[in-house]
Amino acid sequence: MAIQVEAPPAAEPRRRPEPRQLTRRERRQRRRPLLPALVFAIVLTQLPFVATLYYSTQRYNLLRPETRKFVGLSNYGRVFTDDLFRNAVLNTVKLTVTVVLLCALFGTALAVLLDKKFLGRSIVRTLLITPFLVMPAAAALVWKTSMLNPVFGIVNWVLSPFGAGQTDWTSRYPMTSIILVLTWQWTPFFMLIILAGLQSQSPEVLEAAKTDGATGGQTFRRVTMPHLRQFIELATVLGTIFILQTFDAIFMITQGGPGQATTNLPYFIYQQAFRAFNAGEAAAAGVITVVATIVFATFALRLVSGLFTTEVL
Amino acid sequence: MATVTYDQATRYYPGSDTPAVDRLDIQIRDGEFLVLVGPSGCGKSTSLRMLAGLEEVDEGAIRIGDRDVTKLAPRERDIAMVFQSYALYPHMTVAQNMGFALELAKVPKAERLERVRAAAKILDLEPYLGRKPKALSGGQRQRVAMGRAIVRQPQVFLMDEPLSNLDAKLRVSTRSQIAALQKRLNVTTVYVTHDQVEAMTMGDRVAVLKDGLLQQCDTPLNLYQRPANAFVAGFIGSPAMNIREFHLVDGHARIGAVDVALSRAEVAALSRQDARSVLLGFRPESVELVGPGAGFPVTVRLVEELGADAYLYGAIEGTPESGEPDLVARIDPAAPPRVGETVHVRVKAGKEHAFSPKTGLRLT
Numbered sequence: 001m002a003i004q005v006e007a008p009p010a011a012e013p014r015r016r017p018e019p020r021q022l023t024r025r026e027r028r029q030r031r032r033p034l035l036p037a038l039v040f041a042i043v044l045t046q047l048p049f050v051a052t053l054y055y056s057t058q059r060y061n062l063l064r065p066e067t068r069k070f071v072g073l074s075n076y077g078r079v080f081t082d083d084l085f086r087n088a089v090l091n092t093v094k095l096t097v098t099v100v101l102l103c104a105l106f107g108t109a110l111a112v113l114l115d116k117k118f119l120g121r122s123i124v125r126t127l128l129i130t131p132f133l134v135m136p137a138a139a140a141l142v143w144k145t146s147m148l149n150p151v152f153g154i155v156n157w158v159l160s161p162f163g164a165g166q167t168d169w170t171s172r173y174p175m176t177s178i179i180l181v182l183t184w185q186w187t188p189f190f191m192l193i194i195l196a197g198l199q200s201q202s203p204e205v206l207e208a209a210k211t212d213g214a215t216g217g218q219t220f221r222r223v224t225m226p227h228l229r230q231f232i233e234l235a236t237v238l239g240t241i242f243i244l245q246t247f248d249a250i251f252m253i254t255q256g257g258p259g260q261a262t263t264n265l266p267y268f269i270y271q272q273a274f275r276a277f278n279a280g281e282a283a284a285a286g287v288i289t290v291v292a293t294i295v296f297a298t299f300a301l302r303l304v305s306g307l308f309t310t311e312v313l
Numbered sequence: 314m315a316t317v318t319y320d321q322a323t324r325y326y327p328g329s330d331t332p333a334v335d336r337l338d339i340q341i342r343d344g345e346f347l348v349l350v351g352p353s354g355c356g357k358s359t360s361l362r363m364l365a366g367l368e369e370v371d372e373g374a375i376r377i378g379d380r381d382v383t384k385l386a387p388r389e390r391d392i393a394m395v396f397q398s399y400a401l402y403p404h405m406t407v408a409q410n411m412g413f414a415l416e417l418a419k420v421p422k423a424e425r426l427e428r429v430r431a432a433a434k435i436l437d438l439e440p441y442l443g444r445k446p447k448a449l450s451g452g453q454r455q456r457v458a459m460g461r462a463i464v465r466q467p468q469v470f471l472m473d474e475p476l477s478n479l480d481a482k483l484r485v486s487t488r489s490q491i492a493a494l495q496k497r498l499n500v501t502t503v504y505v506t507h508d509q510v511e512a513m514t515m516g517d518r519v520a521v522l523k524d525g526l527l528q529q530c531d532t533p534l535n536l537y538q539r540p541a542n543a544f545v546a547g548f549i550g551s552p553a554m555n556i557r558e559f560h561l562v563d564g565h566a567r568i569g570a571v572d573v574a575l576s577r578a579e580v581a582a583l584s585r586q587d588a589r590s591v592l593l594g595f596r597p598e599s600v601e602l603v604g605p606g607a608g609f610p611v612t613v614r615l616v617e618e619l620g621a622d623a624y625l626y627g628a629i630e631g632t633p634e635s636g637e638p639d640l641v642a643r644i645d646p647a648a649p650p651r652v653g654e655t656v657h658v659r660v661k662a663g664k665e666h667a668f669s670p671k672t673g674l675r676l677t
């Protein structure tokens with residue numbers, strides 16, 4: 001007896017159903033638990049910003065508060081045409097880019113070193129992290145007085161066999177000095193993130209590369225680097241945001257000088273507010289800095305958002 | 314293609330006084346499929362990794378063909394390894410994963426693509442060549458890992474539990490595919506598993522390890538029929554062989570209240586060792602039910618019915634009460650005895666395995 005199987009009726013091609021829309025009520029209910037955090041965040045971060053926005057529209061000399069008055073956007077106009085502001089922007093870019101690049105370079109190298117097993121690794125690791133733990137102001141003071149001092153600084157002493165005389169680093173090479181200090185301070189941050197990346201790599205993948213015939217260098221370039229890329233990007237974005245805001249080191253070591261040679265944006269704002277007592281222009285410069293940072297961070301974070309959306313295999 | 318020789322190869326892990334692999338001695342023929350099997354922690358992976366060059370050889374030597382590779386780096390050994398986790402390169406596509414080794418070996422691009430395509434065809438991977446590993450299912454990843462090995466056309470394949478992340482059904486079908494593929498490519502293969510069914514079905518020969526020591530290396534059939542010691546006897550076969558120690562009475566083993574004769578050679582070997590008892594093993598299928606008066610009586614504790622087979626778990630009457638059943642027997646599923654009933658069983662003639670109670674070694 002033959003078994004008859006009826007052909008299924010020709011079905012319409014199946015289409016993926018539309019995702020169900022949430023009703024308004026549902027949406028509101030889902031958001032409600034977030035409300036306290038939102039209020040807290042707004043009070044903490046947005047109120048000062050709103051105050052800054054307000055000041056940026058005022059002519060406001062701190063020494064003569066009675067002359068305060070609304071001037072619209074003229075503070076912004078003044079800031080944009082200010083040579084000193086442009087100089088500060090340029091210095092900030094120079095400083096940030098150089099420090100971030102150097103930190104990424106040294107951070108990667110040190111992370112690779114720390115990823116290897118060797119005697120005393122944990123001591124070395126602790127020592128390498130220390131610069132990040134020292135208070136920036138204290139670190140800057142140490143650099144200024146005992147490292148870079150022309151007469152009894154350690155840097156000159158170390159370099160003396162190579163013919164370095166009594167170089168006054170902070171006045172002859174002010175930018176280089178600041179870059180040196182900031183690189184020293186921020187390299188551990190980069191190193192830690194990249195080290196976390198290295199240690200999250202599956203050892204079996206590295207072994208697979210070895211048996212596939214890769215040398216150490218090839219393995220690093222072709223297998224480890226693509227894996228590390230997103231970690232380096234993350235460190236770069238976060239590092240850039242932090243280094244952009246550097247104030248302590250410049251305040252302690254060069255006071256933005258000589259002249260305006262090392263004045264970056266935060267120091268410029270400080271000068272405007274507390275040296276020139278021009279709170280209005282300082283606020284305008286501050287707003288511009290914040291907006292620029294947000295624009296940069298948005299693009300940069302989008303670049304690295306791959307780190308948060310793709311699972312690491 | 315080449316032979317592989319483990320010559321007294323030994324591995325001590327740093328900080329450990331006992332070797333993880335102890336004087337391993339195996340000769341693997343050209344094109345042979347050798348399976349390393351044993352309980353967890355017995356040193357299977359270590360043995361394989363020593364051959365791959367991922368683990369040092371502290372004593373002894375390893376040769377591939379006539380080449381002593383003991384001190385060579387993995388990339389100089391011309392071996393391809395399939396890892397348990399597959400270890401695919403996550404940022405490369407399937408095609409790049411498979412072609413990576415060829416690229417490193419500076420194989421021209423046209424040939425490289427050709428070989429990748431050929432391997433993809435064998436493994437049904439053609440639709441996935443452009444995908445990244447994370448967009449593949451477990452079974453597909455497993456095949457990519459295989460593909461990465463076969464495009465290499467290496468001298469030896471090494472596989473460390475490549476099927477253990479697959480579900481049971483896929484494991485069975487992939488098992489036969491790998492075995493068939495190996496026969497077709499005729500590449501010497503060392504395959505690690507803890508699953509004795511995999512070992513028995515895939516291997517030309519099977520090496521059983523325990524605590525880093527090689528117990529026996531032989532064909533699956535010999536391993537089953539003539540296990541070299543009580544460990545191998547108990548490890549190979551499912552359900553496991555019944556192995557019990559019985560007192561020796563005038564050249565007979567006393568099972569419960571019944572004396573069972575041993576062969577003359579076995580008795581001679583036992584008396585040379587001055588033994589008062591004997592380790593006797595018999596497989597569940599070597600036991601048959603007989604009428605009262607013959608064999609020894611067994612109380613039925615549990616009957617497992619599997620459809621084609623049924624297994625009886627029982628206690629041998631007259632032996633001191635032990636917690637677990639003394640005996641497992643395969644019985645006719647048509648007429649299973651009831652639990653609590655007493656049945657009489659007998660070991661089929663010549664189907665018992667006798668081991669020394671002192672060394673565990675086979676007596677004859």
Ligand SMILES: Nc1ncnc2c1ncn2[C@@H]1O[C@H](COP(=O)(O)OP(=O)(O)OP(=O)(O)O)[C@@H](O)[C@H]1O
Pocket residue numbers: 326327329333351352353354355356357358359360507
């Ligand atoms: N890196 C290591 N350092 C120290 N001891 C190790 C190391 N790797 C393995 N061992 C030890 O060596 C022995 C053999 O390990 P191995 O990994 O070869 O076992 P295995 O047979 O592959 O087990 P499994 O079936 O669980 O994978 C084990 O006792 C284990 O504890």
Ligand SMILES: [Mg+2]
Pocket residue numbers: 357358359
């Ligand atoms: Mg293992």
